[in-house]
Amino acid sequence: xxxxxxxxxxxxxxxxxxxxxxxxxxxxxxxxxxxxxxxxxxxxxxxxxxxxxxxxxxxxxxxxxxxxxxxxxxxxxxxxxxxxxxxxxxxxxxxxxxxxxxxxxxxxxxxxxxxxxxxxxxxxxxxxxxxx
Amino acid sequence: xxxxxxxxxxxxxxxxxxxxxxxxxxxxxxxxxxxxxxxxxxxxxxxxxxxxxxxxxxxxxxxxxxxxxxxxxxxxxxxxxxxxxxxxxxxxxxxxxxxxxxxxxxxxxxxxxxxxxxxxxxxxxxxxxxxxxxxxxxxxxxxxxxxxxxxxxxxxxxxxxxxxxxxxxxxxxxxxxxxxxxxxxxxxxxxxxxxxxxxxxxxxxxxxxxxxxxxxxxxxxxxxxxxxxxxxxxxxxxxxxxxxxxxxxxxxxxxxxxxxxxxxxxxxxxxxxxxxxxxxxxxxxxxxxxxxxxxxxxxxxxxxxxxx
Amino acid sequence: xxxxxxxxxxxxxxxxxxxxxxxxxxxxxxxxxxxxxxxxxxxxxxxxxxxxxxxxxxxxxxxxxxxxxxxxxxxxxxxxxxxxxxxxxxxxxxxxxxxxxxxxxxxxxxxxxxxxxxxxxxxxxxxxxxxxxxxxxxxxxxxxxxxxxxxxxxxxxxxxxxxxxxxxxxxxxxxxxxxxxxxxxxxxxxxxxxxxxxxxxxxxxxxxxxxxxxxxxxxxxxxxxxxxxxxxxxxxxxxxxxxxxxxxxxxxxxxxxxxxxxxxxxxxxxxxxxxxxxxxxxxxxxxxxxxxxxxxxxxxxxxxxxxxxxxxxxxxxxxxxxx
Numbered sequence: 001x002x003x004x005x006x007x008x009x010x011x012x013x014x015x016x017x018x019x020x021x022x023x024x025x026x027x028x029x030x031x032x033x034x035x036x037x038x039x040x041x042x043x044x045x046x047x048x049x050x051x052x053x054x055x056x057x058x059x060x061x062x063x064x065x066x067x068x069x070x071x072x073x074x075x076x077x078x079x080x081x082x083x084x085x086x087x088x089x090x091x092x093x094x095x096x097x098x099x100x101x102x103x104x105x106x107x108x109x110x111x112x113x114x115x116x117x118x119x120x121x122x123x124x125x126x127x128x129x130x131x132x
Numbered sequence: 133x134x135x136x137x138x139x140x141x142x143x144x145x146x147x148x149x150x151x152x153x154x155x156x157x158x159x160x161x162x163x164x165x166x167x168x169x170x171x172x173x174x175x176x177x178x179x180x181x182x183x184x185x186x187x188x189x190x191x192x193x194x195x196x197x198x199x200x201x202x203x204x205x206x207x208x209x210x211x212x213x214x215x216x217x218x219x220x221x222x223x224x225x226x227x228x229x230x231x232x233x234x235x236x237x238x239x240x241x242x243x244x245x246x247x248x249x250x251x252x253x254x255x256x257x258x259x260x261x262x263x264x265x266x267x268x269x270x271x272x273x274x275x276x277x278x279x280x281x282x283x284x285x286x287x288x289x290x291x292x293x294x295x296x297x298x299x300x301x302x303x304x305x306x307x308x309x310x311x312x313x314x315x316x317x318x319x320x321x322x323x324x325x326x327x328x329x330x331x332x333x334x335x336x337x338x339x340x341x342x343x344x345x346x347x348x349x350x351x352x353x354x355x356x357x358x359x360x361x362x363x364x365x366x367x368x369x370x371x372x373x374x375x376x377x378x379x380x381x382x383x384x385x386x387x388x389x390x391x392x393x394x395x396x397x398x399x400x401x402x403x404x405x406x407x408x409x410x411x412x413x414x415x416x417x418x419x420x421x422x423x424x425x426x427x428x429x430x431x432x433x434x435x436x437x438x439x440x
Numbered sequence: 441x442x443x444x445x446x447x448x449x450x451x452x453x454x455x456x457x458x459x460x461x462x463x464x465x466x467x468x469x470x471x472x473x474x475x476x477x478x479x480x481x482x483x484x485x486x487x488x489x490x491x492x493x494x495x496x497x498x499x500x501x502x503x504x505x506x507x508x509x510x511x512x513x514x515x516x517x518x519x520x521x522x523x524x525x526x527x528x529x530x531x532x533x534x535x536x537x538x539x540x541x542x543x544x545x546x547x548x549x550x551x552x553x554x555x556x557x558x559x560x561x562x563x564x565x566x567x568x569x570x571x572x573x574x575x576x577x578x579x580x581x582x583x584x585x586x587x588x589x590x591x592x593x594x595x596x597x598x599x600x601x602x603x604x605x606x607x608x609x610x611x612x613x614x615x616x617x618x619x620x621x622x623x624x625x626x627x628x629x630x631x632x633x634x635x636x637x638x639x640x641x642x643x644x645x646x647x648x649x650x651x652x653x654x655x656x657x658x659x660x661x662x663x664x665x666x667x668x669x670x671x672x673x674x675x676x677x678x679x680x681x682x683x684x685x686x687x688x689x690x691x692x693x694x695x696x697x698x699x700x701x702x703x704x705x706x707x708x709x710x711x712x713x714x715x716x717x718x719x720x721x722x723x724x725x726x727x728x729x730x731x732x733x734x735x736x737x738x739x740x741x742x743x744x745x746x747x748x749x750x751x752x753x754x755x756x757x758x759x760x761x762x763x
Contacts, residue, residue: 193547
């Protein structure tokens with residue numbers, strides 16, 4: 001049974017296959033997709049979103065490369081393992097680092113929006129490096 | 133190897149043009165056009181009106197003969213041979229059909245004229261689209277006519293489907309439906325598709341190869357993801373712009389007194405050599421527009437195919 | 441391809457067959473009527489050589505039957521080829537170009553050459569058969585009338601292009617002309633108009649051309665006794681008088697010169713005998729009926745050769761298009 005529907009955000013500026021990869025990962029992270037679940041077939045995604053089948057194939061290949069899913073010939077693509085977002089202790093440490101960064105920015109005179117812009121820009125850059 | 137998401141029929145060359153040129157009554161519609169398109173791609177052929185898109189497509193399907201040069205489809209010269217014709221389907225600009233025929237008769241037309249005709253596929257597609265077989269083609273809506281035309285082209289089971297402005301004159305819903313049908317057909321048949329458009333936004337999620345045709349010449353030919361990842365919009369102090377332009381091919385260059393914004397072909401990897409530059413990615417439309425405004429800039433994949 | 445040709449052109453085919461059937465029925469009824477009249481009023485045996493009241497009655501009766509439909513049939517040599525050219529030939533390619541369906545039909549798995557052979561060849565054959573059918577129908581109808589008492593002149597401009605291979609040649613050449621006009625003009629209505637115009641020009645241009653198809657035979661009448669006159673079935677090209685010096689004379693000249701010795705009533709046998717006695721001779725230039733088939737084939741050649749040449753240019757242009 002197909003568990004999730006993939007969706008696109010045309011205005012996001014993120015490459016379509018990455019959007020698909022992220023959505024599957026998000027679903028894995030949130031527990032919406034569990035090992036053994038089937039992803040929609042390429043044809044289903046294509047019929048749903050009117051996008052290039054090669055794009056869907058590329059996204060699924062990427063997920064497969066990361067060991068998250070596996071294709072079974074003639075059957076479809078199935079989830080192999082779920083994704084945890086790290087352990088809670090890490091979260092606490094990262095949060096502390098980020099708070100320290102925010103304080104530093106305030107002292108340097110940056111306002112709320114400046115910080116948001118900076119953070120987004122760094123996040124985007126790191127994402128791009130991941131791809132490249 | 134993996135299951136259903138194996139790479140499409142890659143490795144071969146679907147379409148190859150060498151020094152292709154076409155002249156109409158003294159005017160060159162296409163000049164020295166050379167390009168190579170791998171099999172299994174969905175190719176967007178974009179360019180302004182009058183750039184030679186229709187001419188190129190009509191040459192590729194053998195409707196007209198080249199003044200110079202040649203086109204090969206899957207290694208075979210294009211021409212009036214039944215075997216060559218059977219491998220290529222063409223959807224012309226206004227999606228011509230015989231208005232007096234019923235939809236069923238259009239299918240019969242396809243069956244009678246094509247040995248590889250897939251009648252089951254055609255009927256299934258039309259059933260899914262709720263298009264009545266007994267209705268006359270002329271009495272269908274524009275979107276339905278486009279779907280029938282696409283069905284006739286797809287049920288021929290071509291290896292290469294060529295479409296000239298398939299989305300022109302369609303409302304947004306019909307455009308989406310046509311694209312969805314097309315993409316489903318591609319997923320089912322793994323055919324190569326070449327479609328032209330002068331509206332780039334239609335092609336964002338559907339095409340994976342871009343050919344930019346400008347003033348009768350090929351300006352860009354390459355995989356879209358690769359093109360997008362190798363071009364960046366760089367913004368930085370105007371004093372550094374000349375230095376950057378000397379190191380990197382710049383496609384568009386807009387400068388104010390202090391600030392410069394360059395759309396540059398930076399190549400893969402980190403484009404920034406100087407921290408004073410800021411780089412961001414570009415969209416397909418942005419990229420195409422930048423190239424169209426600079427007809428002398430070109431990106432062609434292979435050194436053998438560069439323009440003279 | 442056969443199905444496609446039938447599907448796209450069935451209207452023209454059915455209308456043509458229906459019109460031929462209507463014409464056939466009309467001529468059948470008329471022919472049966474004429475045969476009935478002939479059976480009820482058999483002509484005197486020597487009508488051909490002599491002219492008497494009984495013969496006049498018979499001739500008038502047969503004439504009446506013939507001309508009951510003759511006027512309708514008389515329009516056919518002009519109308520039928522023009523319609524064939526305009527409705528069968530002109531739209532064949534022009535309509536495809538006009539609607540852009542050439543791009544559909546020529547990108548299927550059938551070569552353009554095969555497509556053209558099926559369409560032009562198939563429809564050309566149908567048109568030729570139709571023309572031959574018309575020739576046979578009219579020929580059979582005229583055969584009812586044709587007898588020694590009422591000889592039908594097949595050179596008559598009313599019939600010459602309706603019997604034998606005449607209609608087939610006219611129809612086929614008009615069809616090829618229409619196809620060529622459509623291929624070169626690429627728009628249906630202008631191609632039809634050009635086809636109609638050229639058909640009309642050809643018709644009126646060739647109307648009296650058969651007299652030139654060969655050197656006519658010359659017959660000089662020297663006595664009033666009319667045993668070896670020019671037969672009624674021949675095509676008379678020219679008829680004039682010569683005086684005793686062999687000078688060509690008009691009827692007015694002759695009447696003026698003979699007014700004193702022979703009187704002024706030219707219709708009497710005595711006047712004719714008087715003319716001959718005064719050295720006048722009647723000269724007739726004519727083509728005998730035996731030349732009928734030769735003339736039919738000559739006209740067919742005159743029509744078909746240019747039509748095929750033009751058709752060849754059009755086919756060439758279609759197979760290797762510049763546009």
